[in-house]
Each structure stands twice: as structure tokens, then as C-alpha cells.
Amino acid sequence: MQTISEEVVERTWKKMADLPFEKMPKFIDTMQKEQPVLVAFLMGMSHDDLNQAERELQFYLGTIVCQIMRQGTPRPQRVHEHRMDQLIERTEKMAEYLMGESDVDFVNSSINIFENHNQRHVLRYVVEALFEDEEEFEDELEEGDAEEEEDDEAEGPDLMDKLYQISRYERVKAQAEVDEEEEADDNDDEIRGRMKGIIFLNLKTVIEALDQ
Numbered sequence: 001m002q003t004i005s006e007e008v009v010e011r012t013w014k015k016m017a018d019l020p021f022e023k024m025p026k027f028i029d030t031m032q033k034e035q036p037v038l039v040a041f042l043m044g045m046s047h048d049d050l051n052q053a054e055r056e057l058q059f060y061l062g063t064i065v066c067q068i069m070r071q072g073t074p075r076p077q078r079v080h081e082h083r084m085d086q087l088i089e090r091t092e093k094m095a096e097y098l099m100g101e102s103d104v105d106f107v108n109s110s111i112n113i114f115e116n117h118n119q120r121h122v123l124r125y126v127v128e129a130l131f132e133d134e135e136e137f138e139d140e141l142e143e144g145d146a147e148e149e150e151d152d153e154a155e156g157p158d159l160m161d162k163l164y165q166i167s168r169y170e171r172v173k174a175q176a177e178v179d180e181e182e183e184a185d186d187n188d189d190e191i192r193g194r195m196k197g198i199i200f201l202n203l204k205t206v207i208e209a210l211d212q
Contacts, residue, residue: 001072001211006121012068013125031066037079038066038206041088050195052188058199061129062206068122069210076210084209091205119207126203130196 019027032039042062044055069076097109117123 001069001074001076001118003118003120004068004072004122006124008071009068009121009125012071013064016064016067028063031063035066035076035079035210037081037084038062038209041084041202042206049198051190051192053191054195054199057191058202061126061199061203064129065122065126065203065206066210068125069119069207072211074212077212079209084205087205087209091201095201119211122207123204126200126207130200 028039042059044050044058050058094113114120114123
């Protein structure tokens with residue numbers, strides 16, 4: 001598939017955000033018919049580590065990602081279980097590899113993944129949606145806007161650097177507050193910061209499944 005432009009990504013994202021609630025069931029029904037394997041994956045049937053609120057967030061963002069990818073050329077084919085299983089296995093191996101690296105190598109590897117991704121604009125909006133409530137992340141994005149406009153190629157690496165710095169911070173914070181996090185695990189209404197990285201990797205897997 002050709003790289004989907006930033007303009008198409010933004011336009012589709014806004015259109016989905018403005019979609020009336022009463023039209024969502026019909027939209028999801030169409031999605032279920034076109035991509036049943038992806039719908040099952042996004043609903044979190046295989047993600048025991050996610051709570052209810054996190055599954056809902058993942059499914060919502062996943063539906064938007066699917067709609068964005070439908071705008072690509074050529075249009076995505078139906079994703080089959082075999083391909084999905086391969087991508088899930090690859091994602092799990094990548095996550096294990098990244099978690100085992102030093103801080104510097106961790107960031108450098110993440111930058112390389114983002115910079116060379118065929119659908120980097122879709123990934124960018126996934127990151128912004130997941131971390132839109134992170135004050136630190138928003139401040140850094142604002143500071144980098146001028147540089148991003150001048151140098152389009154720098155946009156991917158800068159953004160991925162921020163994403164994994166935040167993700168790494170959340171991992172350290174989670175380790176330091178194990179008891180508190182365990183209590184939060186029982187609250188299905190709370191989206192845990194340390195789970196956003198997992199949701200990102202899951203949505204990245206969906207993008208790659210559709211990027212044929």
C-alpha cells in the first residue's frame with residue numbers, strides 16, 4: 001500500500017470523531033463483515049492484561065485506524081488469522097527486544113522503527129490520541145512544531161523518541177509503585193499509563209496487518 005498522507009489521516013480522523021453516536025452500530029457492523037479477525041483482536045479477546053476501559057479505548061482507536069487505512073491505495077484486503085498470528089508474534093518479539101535494551105539503544109531502535117514505517121503518519125496520530133492527556137507530551141509537541149514544519153523527515157524520529165521516553169518513564173514508575181498499580185488493576189474504569197504502550201503496539205499491529 002502507498003503511504004497514506006498526513007492530510008488524509010487528519011481528515012479521516014476528524015470525520016470519525018464527529019460521527020454521530022447513533023451511526024456507530026452500523027459502522028461497526030460493516031467493519032465486522034469486512035475485517036472480523038481485526039475486530040476480534042481489537043476487542044481484546046487475547047489481551048488479558050487490559051482492563052475494560054483499556055479495551056474500549058483500544059477498540060475505539062482501532063476502528064478509526066481501520067477507517068483511515070480503508071482510504072489507502074490499493075484498498076486493504078481482508079486480514080486472515082494466519083497473517084494476524086504472524087504479526088502478533090513479530091510484535092511480541094519486538095517488544096521483548098526493546099525492553100531488553102539500554103536506554104540509548106532503546107530510543108535509537110524505536111526511532112529507526114518509526115522512521116522507516118510505511119504508515120508513519122497513521123502511527124503519529126495513534127500516538128497523539130493515546131497521549132493527548134499527557135501534559136508533558138503535549139508541551140514537547142508544541143516546542144517541536146516549528147522544527148517539524150521545517151524538516152518533515154525529522155517528524156517521525158522526534159515523535160517516536162518522545163513516545164518511548166514517556167513509555168519508559170511509565171514502566172519505571174509502575175515498578176516503583178507496584179502496590180498502587182495492583183490496586184488500580186481492579187478498577188475497570190481507569191486507563192493505566194503503563195498500558196498505553198501495549199495499546200500502541202497492538203494498534204501498530206493492526207496498521208501493519210492492513211498495510212498490504
